[in-house]
Amino acid sequence: MSETYVLGIDAGGTHTDAVLLACPATAEGVAAPAGPAARLLGCAKVRTRHEDLPRSVRGVLAALAKAAPQSDFGRITRVTLGATLAVNALVQNRADRVGLAVSAGPGLDPRRFILGRHVCVVPGGLDHRGVEVSPLRTDALREAAASWQREGVAAVACVGKFSPRNAAHEQTMADAVRDAVPNMPVTEGHRLSGRLNFPRRLATAYFNAAVARLHGEFLDAVEAALAAAGIRASVRLLKADGGAVPLELSRREPVQSILSGPAASVMGVLALCHCSDVMRQGCSLLLDMGGTTTDMALFVNGSPVVDRDGMLLEGRRTLVRALATVSIGVGGDSLLAVDTASGAASPVRVGPLREGPAMAFGGAQPTLLDALNVLNSCAASAGGPNTLPDGLPDALADAVAGDVPASARGIAALAARHGLSAIELAQLAVDDALQQVASAARALTEGVNARPIYTLAGLKALREARPTHAWLVGGPACCVAKRLSQVLDMEVQTPPHADVANAVGAALTLPTDALELYADTGRCVLTVPALDITERIGKSYSLNEARQRACDLLRERLEAAGESGSRVEVTEADIFATLDDAGYGSRDIRVVCQVVPGLSAFMNLA
Numbered sequence: 133m134s135e136t137y138v139l140g141i142d143a144g145g146t147h148t149d150a151v152l153l154a155c156p157a158t159a160e161g162v163a164a165p166a167g168p169a170a171r172l173l174g175c176a177k178v179r180t181r182h183e184d185l186p187r188s189v190r191g192v193l194a195a196l197a198k199a200a201p202q203s204d205f206g207r208i209t210r211v212t213l214g215a216t217l218a219v220n221a222l223v224q225n226r227a228d229r230v231g232l233a234v235s236a237g238p239g240l241d242p243r244r245f246i247l248g249r250h251v252c253v254v255p256g257g258l259d260h261r262g263v264e265v266s267p268l269r270t271d272a273l274r275e276a277a278a279s280w281q282r283e284g285v286a287a288v289a290c291v292g293k294f295s296p297r298n299a300a301h302e303q304t305m306a307d308a309v310r311d312a313v314p315n316m317p318v319t320e321g322h323r324l325s326g327r328l329n330f331p332r333r334l335a336t337a338y339f340n341a342a343v344a345r346l347h348g349e350f351l352d353a354v355e356a357a358l359a360a361a362g363i364r365a366s367v368r369l370l371k372a373d374g375g376a377v378p379l380e381l382s383r384r385e386p387v388q389s390i391l392s393g394p395a396a397s398v399m400g401v402l403a404l405c406h407c408s409d410v411m412r413q414g415c416s417l418l419l420d421m422g423g424t425t426t427d428m429a430l431f432v433n434g435s436p437v438v439d440r441d442g443m444l445l446e447g448r449r450t451l452v453r454a455l456a457t458v459s460i461g462v463g464g465d466s467l468l469a470v471d472t473a474s475g476a477a478s479p480v481r482v483g484p485l486r487e488g489p490a491m492a493f494g495g496a497q498p499t500l501l502d503a504l505n506v507l508n509s510c511a512a513s514a515g516g517p518n519t520l521p522d523g524l525p526d527a528l529a530d531a532v533a534g535d536v537p538a539s540a541r542g543i544a545a546l547a548a549r550h551g552l553s554a555i556e557l558a559q560l561a562v563d564d565a566l567q568q569v570a571s572a573a574r575a576l577t578e579g580v581n582a583r584p585i586y587t588l589a590g591l592k593a594l595r596e597a598r599p600t601h602a603w604l605v606g607g608p609a610c611c612v613a614k615r616l617s618q619v620l621d622m623e624v625q626t627p628p629h630a631d632v633a634n635a636v637g638a639a640l641t642l643p644t645d646a647l648e649l650y651a652d653t654g655r656c657v658l659t660v661p662a663l664d665i666t667e668r669i670g671k672s673y674s675l676n677e678a679r680q681r682a683c684d685l686l687r688e689r690l691e692a693a694g695e696s697g698s699r700v701e702v703t704e705a706d707i708f709a710t711l712d713d714a715g716y717g718s719r720d721i722r723v724v725c726q727v728v729p730g731l732s733a734f735m736n737l738a
Contacts, residue, residue, distance in 0.1 A: 492539045
């Protein structure tokens with residue numbers, strides 16, 4: 133059987149990874165039920181240089197070329213990216229400052245739902261059908277936008293109540309901002325979702341604006357590096373729901389890919405562990421510990437759990453379809469904060485800040501990995517060597533990594549400044565990190581069990597899902613697996629290729645997208661907010677016509693971005709009888725359709 137090459141790249145806060153896989157040609161664009169199998173041709177890992185992202189991508193491609201010298205990059209037919217850069221920026225409070233412009237309208241005061249410190253509530257509003265009830269007055273917004281620029285605001289989000297029914301007020305606010313600050317990037321909420329949940333649409337637009345610059349810089353860097361390497365294949369970026377979209381679409385809606393890193397780890401573990409009985413039956417926990425964050429997710433009977441309430445960021449729900457994941461600021465490179473004077477229950481706190489690599493890898497300040505090295509080296513000296521070998525790690529737990537003496541010196545120096553021994557400090561740090569992970573895993577489990585359980589495969593007939601097994605991937609996996617097993621009270625297993633699982637998941641993920649359509653037969657108007665489409669319809673317009681129109685528009689959107697042959701399905705279709713202003717009967721119709729996420733192949737680990 134002929135093969136095609138696919139490339140997966142995952143840009144994390146600490147490392148940028150790449151894998152080159154050979155897939156059966158029939159796997160392209162087709163979801164894999166229990167096969168076919170992909171072969172690993174080569175993998176590579178380099179440090180992420182945040183100040184020079186193109187160099188990071190060029191570096192990982194050069195390293196991959198050395199790791200797979202017999203492979204021809206010209207045969208690559210698909211490139212898929214995953215990135216934790218955006219979520220890491222949010223976790224560490226390093227995303228761009230955002231100005232928030234909101235129009236009120238009937239109902240709750242929008243000030244109840246605002247985000248950030250730079251907010252302008254613009255007088256004027258629409259009713260629930262999109263009819264203007266009071267005109268918009270934007271003089272104050274123009275003044276606010278100019279002030280925001282002086283205060284370091286890098287982007288603006290404009291959100292109005294009921295804007296999916298009529299985008300005019302959001303467009304007017306956006307124009308006012310651009311008039312005041314011509315080069316200011318502006319996000320309009322109606323372009324991101326057609327749903328009417330105002331608080332969630334507000335949060336969606338806010339976070340979209342907060343990560344847009346970083347997102348665009350990353351995509352620019354990747355495209356330039358791929359072109360320099362002679363790779364002309366189609367390029368996609370993972371979304372939070374475990375699917376992938378062409379870069380052209382991703383640039384318009386960066387919020388969809390904020391959790392692409394966690395999604396990549398989910399799809400990577402699914403590709404690597406699909407043959408395991410533990411994965412196929414019951415509930416298992418995924419832990420992806422990188423340098424900056426630890427991401428978590430749940431699998432039920434071999435399918436990842438979906439968060440039906442929308443992606444959760446900084447305690448706020450959004451309108452972004454996502455896998456049920458949690459990210460916390462604990463990773464191998466997380467800094468140690470020591471406070472022995474306050475009487476806190478734990479005088480050592482790990483994360484969420486990261487200022488560079490662990491001292492074991494040339495960093496200037498001790499991190500969680502350094503603390504693990506100190507503890508694990510003591511255990512090794514007492515019970516025999518257990519060090520991390522060169523190349524890809526095996527499944528050993530309690531290993532050490534890098535320059536262990538450098539870790540020991542850094543931990544000892546920090547401990548001495550606070551009247552602790554090196555072992556005491558290291559133990560306190562590791563205990564705090566593990567407790568943070570265990571607490572987040574419990575919260576994820578309880579949150580999933582608080583409502584009906586949905587996975588990518590559909591609704592599960594389970595009253596509750598409690599993990600009995602954990603999969604651990606990421607760079608520090610071999611240094612912490614055994615300790616995590618003790619804290620979580622379950623077996624923790626590290627699959628092959630665990631340190632590049634995210635890149636594997638990215639490489640094998642199928643393209644996906646979604647679209648919402650709204651039709652009001654009373655006003656004879658059909659709208660698709662994400663596409664800025666408004667069409668006239670007849671008063672007899674039916675639900676079946678809406679379903680067909682939505683599916684056709686989604687296929688057209690994907691084909692315009694270079695994706696053809698995708699399987700589209702309707703996930704929601706609602707019709708409500710209403711009365712128009714004259715008292716005549718009419719119908720409100722809403723349809724949501726999507727391309728279902730999945731994998732084009734699984735990994736052959738033989």
